[in-house]
Amino acid sequence: MESSLLATFHEMSWLRFVASGVLVMIGACLQGVSGLGFAMFCAPLTALWFPELVPGPLLVLSCPLALMGGARDFAAIEWRMAGAAVVGRIVGTGVAAACLLLLSTQTLSLMFALLILTGVSLSLTGWRVQLSARNTAVAGVASGMMGTITSAGAPPFAIAMQHMPPDKVRGTIGAIFFIGSAVSITVLTVVGRMGTHEYLLSLLLMPWMVAGFLLSNPLKRHVPARTVRSLLLALAAIGALLVLARTVWTA
Numbered sequence: 655m656e657s658s659l660l661a662t663f664h665e666m667s668w669l670r671f672v673a674s675g676v677l678v679m680i681g682a683c684l685q686g687v688s689g690l691g692f693a694m695f696c697a698p699l700t701a702l703w704f705p706e707l708v709p710g711p712l713l714v715l716s717c718p719l720a721l722m723g724g725a726r727d728f729a730a731i732e733w734r735m736a737g738a739a740v741v742g743r744i745v746g747t748g749v750a751a752a753c754l755l756l757l758s759t760q761t762l763s764l765m766f767a768l769l770i771l772t773g774v775s776l777s778l779t780g781w782r783v784q785l786s787a788r789n790t791a792v793a794g795v796a797s798g799m800m801g802t803i804t805s806a807g808a809p810p811f812a813i814a815m816q817h818m819p820p821d822k823v824r825g826t827i828g829a830i831f832f833i834g835s836a837v838s839i840t841v842l843t844v845v846g847r848m849g850t851h852e853y854l855l856s857l858l859l860m861p862w863m864v865a866g867f868l869l870s871n872p873l874k875r876h877v878p879a880r881t882v883r884s885l886l887l888a889l890a891a892i893g894a895l896l897v898l899a900r901t902v903w904t905a
Contacts, residue, residue, distance in 0.1 A: 679866035686870025689824035694893030710848040714856035717835035724828025730821040738787040742794020750802035770894035812890035
């Protein structure tokens with residue numbers, strides 16, 4: 655195991671290792687503070703600069719990150735919302751698979767990015783999504799579709815949960831993404847998209863992820879609810895813009 659890990663490490667240059675580690679650390683810190691941010695921040699950038707990390711290694715990193723977030727705010731988890739969101743994500747994943755048979759990945763990515771930007775714009779003008787299990791399930795469907803197609807499925811939750819107290823956002827989304835990531839990792843492993851090399855890459859970057867999460871502990875205490883809402887909307891917009899940029903770059 656140790657020799658395999660060293661061999662994987664030597665395949666990366668120091669610059670790539672440190673750059674990808676810093677990227678992971680920033681994403682983990684953002685998620686630790688707001689409940690979201692890891693995939694939205696990391697997925698589009700790693701797809702451009704470190705494609706070997708997408709989707710498997712990022713998912714492996716996001717799974718324990720979500721577990722730590724959910725465990726830290728366990729008492730605040732809204733289980734009814736989390737259950738509805740997980741069911742929605744499963745449905746959305748299936749819908750995405752069907753959509754990919756009819757439309758190109760680029761077309762769907764553009765559509766989702768523009769819809770998210772529209773939702774953020776409406777939120778800034780005072781539009782408010784009523785917090786309910788039904789709307790959370792709808793966000794789950796959108797998240798499952800967007801996550802399957804673009805690797806960044808968090809923006810719909812940022813819009814749907816922006817008015818929840820910060821601890822409830824962090825705990826509930828932690829529970830949702832822990833389950834979702836575990837399912838996705840299992841599927842990728844079964845279909846042969848996740849092997850020893852991908853797991854070793856994840857293991858190399860795990861300390862960076864843990865460091866980012868630990869860094870969020872003192873920060874989250876000083877971030878008021880209004881700032882968390884603004885951060886959620888900003889992350890949703892940035893995630894959508896990065897998806898747009900990646901789509902144009904790879905077109």
